[in-house]
Amino acid sequence: MPGFERFDHEEQKQIQEVMDTGILMRYNFEALRKNRWKAKELEEKISKSLRVNHTQLTSSGTTALITALRSLGIGAGDEVIMPSFTFVASFEAILFTGAIPVIADIDDSLTLCPTSTEKAISPRTKAIMPVHMCGAMAELDKLSKIAKKHGLYLIEDACQASGATYKGEFLGTIGDVGCLSFDFVKTVTCGEGGAVLSNDADVYQYCEQYADHGHDHIGNNRGAEDHPVVGLNFRISELHAAIGLAQWGKLGEFIEKQRRIKTRIKNQLKSQNRIRFRRIPDESGDNASFLSLILEHETAARNLAQELINKGIPAAYWFDNDWHYVKKWHHFKNLKNDNKLYQEHRDMLPDYATQDFSASDQIIKNVVSIPLSLNWDEQKTDEISAAILEITQQQTVEK
Numbered sequence: 001m002p003g004f005e006r007f008d009h010e011e012q013k014q015i016q017e018v019m020d021t022g023i024l025m026r027y028n029f030e031a032l033r034k035n036r037w038k039a040k041e042l043e044e045k046i047s048k049s050l051r052v053n054h055t056q057l058t059s060s061g062t063t064a065l066i067t068a069l070r071s072l073g074i075g076a077g078d079e080v081i082m083p084s085f086t087f088v089a090s091f092e093a094i095l096f097t098g099a100i101p102v103i104a105d106i107d108d109s110l111t112l113c114p115t116s117t118e119k120a121i122s123p124r125t126k127a128i129m130p131v132h133m134c135g136a137m138a139e140l141d142k143l144s145k146i147a148k149k150h151g152l153y154l155i156e157d158a159c160q161a162s163g164a165t166y167k168g169e170f171l172g173t174i175g176d177v178g179c180l181s182f183d184f185v186k187t188v189t190c191g192e193g194g195a196v197l198s199n200d201a202d203v204y205q206y207c208e209q210y211a212d213h214g215h216d217h218i219g220n221n222r223g224a225e226d227h228p229v230v231g232l233n234f235r236i237s238e239l240h241a242a243i244g245l246a247q248w249g250k251l252g253e254f255i256e257k258q259r260r261i262k263t264r265i266k267n268q269l270k271s272q273n274r275i276r277f278r279r280i281p282d283e284s285g286d287n288a289s290f291l292s293l294i295l296e297h298e299t300a301a302r303n304l305a306q307e308l309i310n311k312g313i314p315a316a317y318w319f320d321n322d323w324h325y326v327k328k329w330h331h332f333k334n335l336k337n338d339n340k341l342y343q344e345h346r347d348m349l350p351d352y353a354t355q356d357f358s359a360s361d362q363i364i365k366n367v368v369s370i371p372l373s374l375n376w377d378e379q380k381t382d383e384i385s386a387a388i389l390e391i392t393q394q395q396t397v398e399k
C-alpha cells in the first residue's frame with residue numbers, strides 16, 4: 001500500500017536539492033533559492049498527471065479538506081453529508097469550519113450509499129462529501145446526480161485514492177473540489193502533506209490564499225502583500241514537497257504492482273463461495289491499495305482478521321476500529337455536551353449517539369480489509385491467498 005516502502009536515492013536527491021539552498025519555505029526568497037520551487041513543481045506535476053486545472057498543496061489531507069470546504073463558502077450552520085465509514089478527519093474538517101457533519105450510511109461499495117445520502121438532505125445541506133475508501137470509488141454518477149438535483153456541492157475525499165479513476169477520470173477531479181492526502185501511510189507520501197484539486201479558478205485562488213494566511217501572493221515582497229481573505233497557515237514545506245516529487249513519479253508503478261497482487265489473490269479466491277469482494281463501481285479504476293473481503297457473518301469476519309494477524313498478515317477489522325467507523329467515535333458523540341462549542345452549534349448537531357447506523361453495521365461487521373504491500377512477490381501473494389482459503393474453510397466446517 002504505502003509509498004514509504006519505496007524510498008530510495010530519488011527522495012534523497014530531491015531533499016538534497018532543497019538543502020543545497022537551505023530555503024525550506026515554498027514562497028519568496030527568490031534571490032537565494034536558485035530557482036528551486038519544489039511545491040510549485042509538484043502542484044504542476046499533479047495537475048498535469050490528473051488532468052485537472054489546479055492543485056493547491058497543503059500541510060495535510062485534513063487541512064486540504066478544511067481548505068476545500070471553506071473554498072466553497074461552507075461554514076456556520078451548513079450541513080455536509082459524509083459516510084459512516086471514513087477517517088475521523090472528514091468529521092473534524094466539517095466541524096472545524098462551523099458546519100454540521102451529517103453522517104449517512106454506506107452500502108456494499110463501502111462508500112456513501114446514494115439512497116441514504118438523499119434521505120439525509122435537509123434545507124441546510126450544502127454539500128455531499130463521498131470518501132473513496134481503501135483506494136476505490138464511491139458511486140459518483142449517482143451521487144453527482146443527487147447533488148445536481150438538490151443544488152449541492154460534491155466534495156471528493158480522495159485521500160486514500162491517489163491515482164484511482166472512475167470511468168476514465170481521476171478521483172478528486174470529478175466533483176466541485178477534491179482532496180488528496182500524502183501522510184506517511186498513504187499511496188504517495190510526503191511525510192505529511194495534502195492537496196486540493198479543482199477545475200475552478202476562483203476555488204483555486206481562494207485555496208491558494210486561505211492556506212497561507214490569506215496572502216495574495218502578488219509581487220515578491222511578502223510584507224507588502226494584501227490579504228483578500230482570512231486564512232491560516234496550512235502550507236507544505238519545500239522538504240515535504242521534494243519527497244512528494246520523487247514519490248509522485250513512482251505512483252504509476254505503485255498502482256501497477258498493487259493491481260497485480262490484488263488480481264492474483266482475487267483469482268485464487270474466486271472459486272469458493274464463502275467470501276464476496278467489496279463492490280467496486282468501476283473495477284478498472286481501483287488503485288488496489290487494499291483487498292476488502294465480505295464474509296458471511298460477523299464471527300467469520302472476526303475470525304479471519306484475527307487468524308491472518310496471528311499469521312503475520314496485516315488485516316483490518318473496521319467494525320472495532322476507533323478511527324474509521326462511526327461505532328467507536330465516542331468523542332464526536334459527546335460533542336452535544338461539549339461547552340467549548342457555541343451553544344448554537346451544539347444545538348444543531350444531530351444526536352449521533354442515538355442515531356441508527358444498523359444498515360452500515362450490517363455491512364461493516366462482515367468486512368475484512370488487507371492492505372497490500374509493495375514488497376510482496378508472487379510467492380508471498382500465494383501464501384496469503386492460501387491462508388485466507390484455509391481460515392475460511394475451517395470456519396465453514398466449525399459452523
Ligand SMILES: *Cc1c(COP(=O)(O)O)cnc(C)c1O
Pocket residue numbers: 060061062063086087089090131157159160181182183193194
Ligand atoms: C488520511 C485521510 C485523511 C486525512 O489526511 P491526513 O493527511 O492524515 O491529515 C482524510 N480522509 C481520509 C479518508 C483519509 O484516509
